[in-house]
Amino acid sequence: MLNKISLFKKLSLSVLVIFLILVLGFVWISQAIESVSRAQAEQELHKDLAAHLVHDNPLISSEQLNSDTIGNLFHSMMILGANFEFYVLDNSGKIINFSAKPNEIIRQSVNLKPLNDFIQNNQQFPIYADDPRGNEGKIFSAAVIKEGDKKIGYLFVIVRSKIYDSVFNRLKNNQQLKTILLVAATSILFLFALIFLSLHFFVQPLRELTKAINSMQQNGFKEKSSLIKVAKSSSEINILTDAFNQMIAQTNQQFDQLKLVDAERRELLTHLSHDLRTPLSSLQGFLETISLKQNQLEPKKRQEYIERSLKNAQRLKHFVDQIFELAHLESGHVSANFETFPIAEILYDLKEKFSIKANRKKITLQVKLKNEKLQTSTDIGKLERVLNNLIENAIRHTPEDGVISLELVETEINNQVQIIVRDTGIGIPEEEIPFLFNARYRGSKTAEDGERHIGLGLTISKNLLKILGSDISVKNNDDCGASFSFQLTTV
Structure with a gap:
């Protein structure tokens, strides 16, 4: 029964009952005090x-x-x-x-x-x-x-005889009746005042707030909602309104973020389809040529087509592997396996690993360090993956006769060293630097193939370093090329 009564009626009824109890209690206490005082005065008088x-x-x-x-x-x-x-x-x-x-x-x-x-x-x-x-x-x-x-x-x-009590009680009853009528009239006036004040300061703003929230619910949160504006009211209603407005602002922000993420997702799919289609179309073209003209092709030409097909297949596999690796990193379920090892050792190993690829482009790959005994505690596999991506990126953007340096520099901060991958390539346009580590951004044409690609390798490196407790930064060199750097803690 009470559940069907509106909040306004519950409040009005509750306040009215409390008011009546207080008034009747006040009247009873006043009469009791008056009776004692009268008795004291009469006894003192007589x-x-x-x-x-x-x-x-x-x-x-x-x-x-x-x-x-x-x-x-x-x-x-x-x-x-x-x-x-x-x-x-x-x-x-x-x-x-x-x-x-x-x-x-x-x-x-x-x-x-x-x-x-x-x-x-x-x-x-x-x-x-x-x-x-x-x-x-x-x-x-x-x-x-x-x-x-x-x-x-x-x-x-x-002092107070039976006759006196009889007369006094009769008059007292009349006075009590007047008091009851006065209390009733006062209660009615108080109720009307309560209704007016409640409607103005509490109920009406609360209804406006409820109406605004219902409007949000009816649109199914499919579009941004306007902030709730209610009449000036009690501090509690204002606090509640502010809380809902904060929720609406956060919801609108999330709505904008979802729209942005959806747009970026569509853009990423477009770029991915382009970057996948290029090697796939090339692979398909070479294989169809070999299939249709297998008796007409010279052995040397056939071998060239096979090698190009293999190169496109490897490129396609590498790109797909990067997509899966990035998805795995962004899932948040990747942990690091820390171990202690010399930093110089991994730099020299990577120099040897990429020396053949660098020599093909007549690029000098070198290691620069002053202290070969510096050690760090990190996940060696993830660190190597970061450096692989940075070195491959440097080779791709460095023209012939260029230089790529793997540098280990001690910083002014205790127990901190900086690893720098510096190249003498084509550099990075300043307007692209803020978006360089965004997987959905297509960078400038590379020096290697003249094509624009989305930067999955750099995005993967940034996510890996985040797991290792570090961050990556990039800047253009004063003369030419660019430098990628990050810090590690030594032990």
Whole structure:
């Protein structure tokens, strides 16, 4: 049932109930305090009443305390002051004379302790004593009745008589009815004020926020959403709105990123298809030529076609291997197997490995270092793969009679060395440097084949170095060529 009630109604009902409880509690406490204060004031005002009556009426001081004369005296005083009831008690508290009708007396004795506390002023007002005509305590005035020096009883005067209580309760009921009506009217006014304030400062902004969120949901997040704007409201609603706006901004950013990634993916597929189609078409062409003209081709020409087909097949395989390697690296499931080894050793090994390929282009491949004892702890296989890509890239972009240097330089930072692959090639256009390590970017034509290729090798190198805890940078040399460098930690 409560689940079907709107938040606004729940809040209004809750606040109204709390308001009524607080108001009724305040009224009850106020009336209780008022009652105690009135009783204290009346008892203080009439505290000497019994003593004056005993002093001014000799009959009360005689031993005929139960005589009709005293009863008539009490009756006369009640007529003059209907607010009082008069009782004469013996030394044990037994009622021996009184101003009321006999059938109205429900108890025959009164506890004397409150009376003695009153007479001896041992307790703060109001002090309550037994009511001979009722079960509730009453404020009173009391005095000792003596015959000479002998105490013969007490004069016990109830300040609020039954008649007084009857009149007071009737008036009190009327006042309570007025109070209830006033509370009801105040509650209704408060409810209307609450409705207005809630609609203006809380409910309406919350509805606007809900409407904006539903609008986002209806478009299925297929397009960018506008930021939510709601009327100025409570800090909680503003905080909630800001949180949703941050979420929308992040969602829009992710939406833009997805569109960019999708566009880059399409561009990458286009470039991949081009780079795959070129060697594949060449391979197919040579094989078809060999197949159609196998009896007409000279052995030397046939061998040339076979070698070109093999070269294109190797090129195709190398490119496909790079695609799979890049996908594997970007999956995030690649770890490094660190081991300690001399850095100079891997540089000299790579020099020997690429010397034949460099010699074919009349390129000088050299190693430059000052300290051959420097060691590092890293994944030797991944480091070698990085250097392979950089050296192959340098050979591809360096013309004949060029120089490629593998340099090991100690830096000013402790335990840090820099490995540099420097060439004297054609260099890199400055506008291409920021995109050089992007797999989706097609670089300039190489010095080797005059074709534009996407830079998978450099992208793979950057990802491998990231796994090794390093990063790669590139810059053009002052004279010619470019330099690729990264840092390693020595041990």
